[in-house]
Every structure is written in structure tokens, then in C-alpha cells.
Amino acid sequence: MGPLLTEIDHVAIAVHDIEAAITWYAEVFGATVEHREIVESDGVSEALLRVADSYIQLLTPTRDDSPVAKYLAKRGEGLHHIGYRAVRDAVKASGGRVIDESPRPGSRGTTVAFVHPTTSFGTLIELVQVPS
Numbered sequence: 789m790g791p792l793l794t795e796i797d798h799v800a801i802a803v804h805d806i807e808a809a810i811t812w813y814a815e816v817f818g819a820t821v822e823h824r825e826i827v828e829s830d831g832v833s834e835a836l837l838r839v840a841d842s843y844i845q846l847l848t849p850t851r852d853d854s855p856v857a858k859y860l861a862k863r864g865e866g867l868h869h870i871g872y873r874a875v876r877d878a879v880k881a882s883g884g885r886v887i888d889e890s891p892r893p894g895s896r897g898t899t900v901a902f903v904h905p906t907t908s909f910g911t912l913i914e915l916v917q918v919p920s
């Protein structure tokens with residue numbers, strides 16, 4: 789069996805003020821926004837800033853009951869999850885210890901599934917299947 793994780797797709801950071809964060813990354817690192825999207829099902833607004841073949845994904849909640857809003861309230865701003873590009877069977881391989889029993893639509897037309905941080909040594913993992 790070859791590796792199921794093929795690349796790092798994005799590093800997701802939860803922030804209170806996404807516009808301020810975008811401005812900071814632009815002014816400090818010259819990073820520019822390549823994609824913006826509101827994912828209603830997750831209650832998040834996201835901005836993707838390209839870093840080589842990967843992204844920084846800035847996340848901010850669009851409603852008080854979204855998981856990212858709860859995360860910010862509990863833990864404050866910071867690293868939220870790591871998104872890995874993964875082959876199709878990666879979800880099954882994670883042993884069923886996933887938040888999403890089967891992959892579901894993510895942003896950018898991707899298909900995603902999350903692995904629970906209690907099973908993955910404290911880091912929320914998002915498996916991302918990029919459309920071919």
C-alpha cells in the first residue's frame with residue numbers, strides 16, 4: 789500500500805476578524821487571497837492564501853452555533869486543523885474513527901472528511917479529495 793496522504797492541502801487557522809487576518813498576511817508576507825467561500829453547512833467563511841502548492845485557510849464563523857465559533861470561544865484564535873490531500877480510501881483506512889462517516893462536499897468542489905482529534909493525537913485532520 790502506498791501513502792494515503794499525498795500532499796498538505798491547507799493549514800486552517802481560526803480567527804475572529806478574517807479581513808484583519810487577510811490584511812496582516814498580505815502586509816507581512818505578501819500572501820494574496822486566491823479563493824473565498826462561505827460554506828453554509830459548516831457556518832464558516834474562508835479565505836485561501838496560496839503558499840507554494842498549499843494554502844493557508846483562514847476561517848471565521850458566520851453564525852454563533854458553528855463549530856468554529858465554539859472553537860474560538862473555548863480556545864481562542866489559532867491552528868484549527870490540517871488538511872491533507874488524500875486518496876479516496878484514506879477515510880476508510882482511518883478505521884472509522886472519523887467525524888464524517890462518508891466524505892461530504894467541502895469548498896472548491898472538493899470532497900472532505902474529518903478525523904477526530906481524540907484519535908489523531910490532538911490534531912483535527914481533514915482529508916481532502918481534490919477533483920481530478
Ligand code: CO
Pocket residue numbers: 798800845869871914
Ligand atoms: Co479545511
